Amino acid sequence: MGGARPSLHHGTNQSGMRDHNERVVLSLLRQHGSLAKTAIARMTGLSAQTSSIIMRMLEADELLSREEPLRGRIGQPLIPMSLNPEGAFFLGLKIGRRSADLVLIDFVGKIRSMLHVPYDYPAPEPIFRFVAEGMAEMMATLTSKQRERIGGIGIAAPFELWKWADTVGAPQQIMDQWRSCDIRARVAELCPFPVYLQNDMTAACGAELVFGQTKDLNDFVYFYIGSFIGGGIVINGSLYAGRSGNAGALGSMPVPGADGRASQLIDVASITALEKVVTELGRDPSPLWASPDDWGAMGDELTAWIDQAGKGIAQAVIAASSVVDFEAAIIDGWLPVGVRARIVESVRRQVETFDLEGIELPVILEGTVGIHARSLGAASLPLSDRFLLGQKIFRKANP
Numbered sequence: 001m002g003g004a005r006p007s008l009h010h011g012t013n014q015s016g017m018r019d020h021n022e023r024v025v026l027s028l029l030r031q032h033g034s035l036a037k038t039a040i041a042r043m044t045g046l047s048a049q050t051s052s053i054i055m056r057m058l059e060a061d062e063l064l065s066r067e068e069p070l071r072g073r074i075g076q077p078l079i080p081m082s083l084n085p086e087g088a089f090f091l092g093l094k095i096g097r098r099s100a101d102l103v104l105i106d107f108v109g110k111i112r113s114m115l116h117v118p119y120d121y122p123a124p125e126p127i128f129r130f131v132a133e134g135m136a137e138m139m140a141t142l143t144s145k146q147r148e149r150i151g152g153i154g155i156a157a158p159f160e161l162w163k164w165a166d167t168v169g170a171p172q173q174i175m176d177q178w179r180s181c182d183i184r185a186r187v188a189e190l191c192p193f194p195v196y197l198q199n200d201m202t203a204a205c206g207a208e209l210v211f212g213q214t215k216d217l218n219d220f221v222y223f224y225i226g227s228f229i230g231g232g233i234v235i236n237g238s239l240y241a242g243r244s245g246n247a248g249a250l251g252s253m254p255v256p257g258a259d260g261r262a263s264q265l266i267d268v269a270s271i272t273a274l275e276k277v278v279t280e281l282g283r284d285p286s287p288l289w290a291s292p293d294d295w296g297a298m299g300d301e302l303t304a305w306i307d308q309a310g311k312g313i314a315q316a317v318i319a320a321s322s323v324v325d326f327e328a329a330i331i332d333g334w335l336p337v338g339v340r341a342r343i344v345e346s347v348r349r350q351v352e353t354f355d356l357e358g359i360e361l362p363v364i365l366e367g368t369v370g371i372h373a374r375s376l377g378a379a380s381l382p383l384s385d386r387f388l389l390g391q392k393i394f395r396k397a398n399p
Helices: 018-032 037-044 048-060 124-139 144-148 161-168 172-178 183-188 200-211 271-280 300-321 337-351 373-387
Strands: 064-066 081-083 089-095 099-105 111-118 150-157 195-199 220-225 229-235 238-240 254-256 262-264 328-333 363-366 395-397
Touching: 018 037, 018 048, 018 081, 018 373, 037 048, 048 064, 048 081, 089 124, 089 200, 089 373, 099 124, 099 373, 111 124, 124 183, 144 150, 150 183, 150 200, 150 373, 161 172, 183 195, 195 200, 195 373, 200 220, 200 229, 200 238, 200 328, 200 373, 220 300, 254 300, 271 300, 300 328, 300 337, 328 337, 337 363
Parallel strands: 089 150, 150 195, 220 328, 328 363
Antiparallel strands: 064 081, 089 099, 099 111, 195 395, 220 229, 229 238, 254 262
């Protein structure tokens, strides 16, 4: 699936570049788990002395931990270093069309705490109350030292929420409140640390990049199936958000609808489309939103939706690959694992039915982060800004 990301691993021995070199080391350790100083020096091109100094400084800052020495070799035993989970903490807020999540993660990306609130539609004031109360609850579980190590909160939210009133069945006057609502500023009023904002699907793609099993991929297109399907793009190992921050708006890509007429991917491969069918059958659609690990007993309606979604995503993969030579197409979502696997298999079958002349088809893979990709992607925004290499594609506000 391609080689390592060489663009992320180049260090410099020049003075004044310590911050960059620290990011190089931390990015490598995040990708590889643990490495000895000699391996860091070899992979970055840093001198052994520079590598050793950086590792000692990061250890002194409690960002790295020593592991058991590797014995059995000639000379001094190698001592691998890894990220210290207690080195830093980050909050992530996902504002979705059917629910909101607040998550607290540690430096290795482990979820320490998560709160979830479902709703029929997103209204600003109840969500900000949820954030204020949720942060207070999470802060109460941390020691004073842990609270001091919070690096920020990231927000993952659909841009222009007010445009989806009809689709989610919300009163237009409530959704219109988002027009004049500065989400980032409102959250910044509730906390003393930096606040970051990104499109929810781009943030989900970021979660796959930072926390997923993608270290051997330089370029991939990413699909996340939620209330609406959307996506993100990774080029040269970094998120690419484009001029307006909305690159990878794959839900808007034209594809054939169920009747063969031109439609958008969002109309055929979103959970909202399945909800409509379930409702028309006279059944309760709430498990689609409340139980992402298990949708319960579903039959032909699910199979038909998976087939239609697979066909639409397959065309989107091919269209995207005709523009960028992606190594992989990754598919994830607010889905039970079994449903995700069936969709991926459907996409693999469907792409073979298209004329692929002149197109190098990417490997089609399941996502590895899962249902919490958007909230984890939100939490990855301050993590990436402060400690990792890569293009800064989010919007930040300091308190």
